[in-house]
Amino acid sequence: MIVIIDYKAGNLTSVARAVSHLGFRCEISQHIGKIALADRIIIPGVGAAGSAMSNLRMLGLDKAIRQAYAEGIPILGICLGSQIIMEVSEENQAGCLGLIPGFVQRFPNPLNTSEGDRLKVPHMGWNRIIRCRSHPILEGIDPKSEFYFVHAYFPKPEFQDSVIAITDYGISFPSAVGLKNLIAFQFHPEKSGRPGLKLLENFCTWDGGYAE
Amino acid sequence: MLSKRIIPCLDVREGKTTKGIKFKNNVDVGDPVEMARFYYEAGADEIVFYDITASYEKRNIMIDVVRRVAETIFIPFSVGGGIRTVEDMRAVLLAGAEKVSVNSAAVRRPALISEGAKAFGSQCIVLGMDVKRVSKSKKIPSGYEIVINGGRTYTGIDALAWAQEVEDLGAGEICLNSIDADGTQEGYELALNALISERVGIPVIASGGAGTPEHIYEVLTKGRTDAALVASMVHYGTYTIEEIKSYLSNRGVKVRSVW
Numbered sequence: 001m002i003v004i005i006d007y008k009a010g011n012l013t014s015v016a017r018a019v020s021h022l023g024f025r026c027e028i029s030q031h032i033g034k035i036a037l038a039d040r041i042i043i044p045g046v047g048a049a050g051s052a053m054s055n056l057r058m059l060g061l062d063k064a065i066r067q068a069y070a071e072g073i074p075i076l077g078i079c080l081g082s083q084i085i086m087e088v089s090e091e092n093q094a095g096c097l098g099l100i101p102g103f104v105q106r107f108p109n110p111l112n113t114s115e116g117d118r119l120k121v122p123h124m125g126w127n128r129i130i131r132c133r134s135h136p137i138l139e140g141i142d143p144k145s146e147f148y149f150v151h152a153y154f155p156k157p158e159f160q161d162s163v164i165a166i167t168d169y170g171i172s173f174p175s176a177v178g179l180k181n182l183i184a185f186q187f188h189p190e191k192s193g194r195p196g197l198k199l200l201e202n203f204c205t206w207d208g209g210y211a212e
Numbered sequence: 213m214l215s216k217r218i219i220p221c222l223d224v225r226e227g228k229t230t231k232g233i234k235f236k237n238n239v240d241v242g243d244p245v246e247m248a249r250f251y252y253e254a255g256a257d258e259i260v261f262y263d264i265t266a267s268y269e270k271r272n273i274m275i276d277v278v279r280r281v282a283e284t285i286f287i288p289f290s291v292g293g294g295i296r297t298v299e300d301m302r303a304v305l306l307a308g309a310e311k312v313s314v315n316s317a318a319v320r321r322p323a324l325i326s327e328g329a330k331a332f333g334s335q336c337i338v339l340g341m342d343v344k345r346v347s348k349s350k351k352i353p354s355g356y357e358i359v360i361n362g363g364r365t366y367t368g369i370d371a372l373a374w375a376q377e378v379e380d381l382g383a384g385e386i387c388l389n390s391i392d393a394d395g396t397q398e399g400y401e402l403a404l405n406a407l408i409s410e411r412v413g414i415p416v417i418a419s420g421g422a423g424t425p426e427h428i429y430e431v432l433t434k435g436r437t438d439a440a441l442v443a444s445m446v447h448y449g450t451y452t453i454e455e456i457k458s459y460l461s462n463r464g465v466k467v468r469s470v471w
């Protein structure tokens with residue numbers, strides 16, 4: 001069973017609908033027992049890092065996620081879920097799960113294109129990802145595919161080998177990060193049409209193994 | 213770099229779309245779920261639904277439509293029309309919409325925007341504004357006035373001042389509809405779109421007047437908007453989303469071309 005972690009961070013039904021549409025069984029849950037038995041785990045979420053982390057801790061889910069990660073269970077972070085897996089976030093100076101060394105930073109202000117045009121923050125809409133290394137999760141994805149983003153912060157891993165893909169928006173920022181059995185997207189695969197569904201399908205069949 | 217978005221807009225009354233699409237195959241053109249699926253597969257970047265159901269009792273029909281759309285398409289979509297309270301917003305978002313759009317109700321009670329942004333995040337809150345060209349005056353220095361009730365009621369509110377206020381209140385996006393251009397298919401109101409887009413820090417969706425891909429090109433470049441709403445020009449089969457995007461791409465506008 002795929003468990004989508006409910007820690008009161010936004011609407012989780014869209015992730016569940018996409019996974020069900022692909023024919024995989026999933027359950028939205030906030031129970032430690034369910035998470036301990038999960039075959040794979042999805043950490044979704046929109047909102048602020050500070051309140052997300054305090055909800056996770058209050059529910060005891062931070063420990064459950066660390067445990068699952070240590071056991072090699074495939075884990076997918078989405079949007080805020082790709083940020084709270086880092087060590088610390090600039091947003092609310094929140095201490096996070098620390099599964100990947102590094103921090104979470106905000107887009108610089110002002111943010112400009114190379115031609116000097118002012119860019120809006122949050123970064124909202126469709127953009128490409130440029131892969132930095134091969135990963136089973138990116139198999140079958142056309143490099144010209146675009147994904148739907150809505151965010152003002154992004155993960156910044158300490159080590160380059162945790163950066164799976166980057167995206168250009170005034171600056172280049174990590175849009176897919178991963179380490180061992182953990183993969184995370186700053187964009188929303190569940191709202192990114194067919195290529196997004198393909199990524200979710202890849203995750204739902206991934207064994208958590210990853211060798212460069 | 214971010215792509216410019218092309219967004220079909222569907223008017224829904226009591227669970228049925230008011231304008232069908234001219235399909236080649238026999239799809240139920242009155243069904244908003246089928247229309248959403250059609251545009252999703254045709255490469256729309258987002259879809260907007262306006263619920264124009266007049267009777268309050270029949271509004272729950274829309275929630276069922278939203279739920280079925282959310283099971284069918286996997287791109288963002290927004291729902292507007294008749295949203296007056298945070299509870300109205302919650303119902304639509306829980307049914308699976310990515311965003312809600314508020315218009316007249318926010319003019320009557322601007323706190324609705326900040327309440328919605330606080331409860332669900334700014335990215336969920338689209339502020340729809342209907343605008344009419346008027347002569348410039350002390351009260352309306354931009355020469356564009358906010359109107360409500362489908363353009364029948366003038367509010368005395370300057371469109372530029374309102375756009376800046378809704379941004380401060382926490383709106384995540386503005387859908388800017390020119391009542392003068394709406395339905396003409398003669399092009400978007402470029403001056404209005406440029407004025408608002410340049411003066412706010414949130415994305416602006418141009419609405420009203422699209423008839424050709426060139427109109428869309430103009431509003432995304434000269435009008436400086438982030439997205440363009442389209443209705444009749446795609447519903448009646450005059451152009452496909454793909455034709456619009458390939459036109460824009462050939463003229464150097466970045467659009468999402470693989471889906």
